[in-house]
Amino acid sequence: MIISDMMTFDKEEFFEGVTEKLLLEKPIKNSINKGINDSSYIVNFENIPRKAFAVIGIEGRTKQPKTWRIWINDFSITKEFKPNILVNHNKKLYFTAIYDISPIITTKNVMTVSYSDEIKILYALVFSTYLTEGFTTEYEISAGTTLLDNNKGLNFTSKGRVYAVVAAKGIIKLRNNGEVIWSSNVNGLEELDITTRGNNELSYESTGKYHEPGFLFVVCNEKIIVPNINFDVLKINEDNAMKLIIKNTGNVKLDNVIVTTLENGVSKSFRKYEQLKVGDEVHIEIKKNGMREITVRIVGKKANFHKIKDIKI
Incomplete structure (x- = not known):
């Protein structure tokens, strides 16, 4: 029997928007004074989210620690330790x-x-949703603790895309209708972000000395309708330079276009252009200056999605 306690804390279908997940693995500042730890994390967004949740995973041996307090900027969220979920395993909480x-x-x-x-603290995650044109998103996000037993599968149905936070020392596999579609040798905390639909099975094979179980902490099951994100590139060759005309040929405005010039795989220049509307163009001149094997990598970005094209010069 799989030990599990997961709670769905938000679900919604909304138009003109997407979800974002920020796994805060390492604090920017960590101090210890007289047994009190202070860990600070950067949580930045391009736009103010319409919704945002902080999810924190904790391990301990007592149900009531002496100190527990959380601030966002200068605003105190809580002074009391009242977790939503508790799982007891192997004398640990x-x-x-x-x-x-x-x-x-x-x-x-x-x-x-x-x-x-x-x-x-095992992990800290901020889940948010924000508005952006062209997308339709349906999601359900759950958090808690599920123990992934050695060689035992966890079955679930996917809407189309699965994001998860796991912690393990071993091999995690995802099967779709019996076929392995994803596999990773995990050592510690890791994010999964996999496109899959229908019946799935998540399995775990420990490679640790004592065959400890793995842990599933967060699952976001979502379906996203993505707009056409695209651009065309016209090359105009000159004696000592190459002119590129980048035109947005998709059906949504691009948040930004990033152009990187590479020589033998090494970055030589970087340019970023903001807000390229449908039908608009960016004109760029790339000086050759004796460079050999030049590649111009162009990335058009919209929300968490992007289109990449490599242009050989």
């Missing part, structure tokens, strides 16, 4: 705390967690 931070989030944020040393 695994907590999940979920906070709706939508009313206080801005584009540039620092989240600080202050806690006593009876517990430790």
Whole structure:
């Protein structure tokens, strides 16, 4: 029997928008003073989210640590340790705390967690949704703790795309209708972001000395209708330069276009152009200057999606 306690804390279908997941693996600042840890994380967005949740995974041996406090910028979210989910395994307690931070989030944020040393933070994740033209998104996100037992499968149905946060020391495989479509040798905390639809099975094979189980902490199951993100590139060859005309031929405005010039795979220049509307063009001149094997890599970006084209000169 698989030990599991997961809670769906948000689900929605909305138009003109997408989801974003920020796994905060390493704090920008971590200090310890008299048994109190202060860990600070950068949480930045290009635009203010319409929704935002902070999800924190915790491990400990006591249900009530002496200190637990969280700030977003200078705003205190909580002073009490009241996690939403608790799983007990092998004399350890695994907590999940979920906070709706939508009313206080801005584009540039620092989240600080202050806690006593009876517990430790396993991960911190910020899940958000924001508006952007052309997309339709349906999602369901759950958090908690599921133990991935050695050589036992966890079955689920996917809407089309699965994002997950796992922690393990071993091989994790995803099967779709019995066929392995993804496999990774995981050592520690890792994100999964896989396109799959229908019946799926997540399995785990421990490579550790004591065959400890793996952990599934967060799952976001979503269906996204993506607009046409595209651009054409016209090359005009001259004696000592190459002119490129980049035209947005998709059906949505590109958030930005990034142009990188590479010589033998090494970056020589970088340019970024903001907000390229449908039908608009960017004109670029690439000086050859004796460079050999030049590649111009062009990336057109819209929300979390992008189109890449490599142009040989």
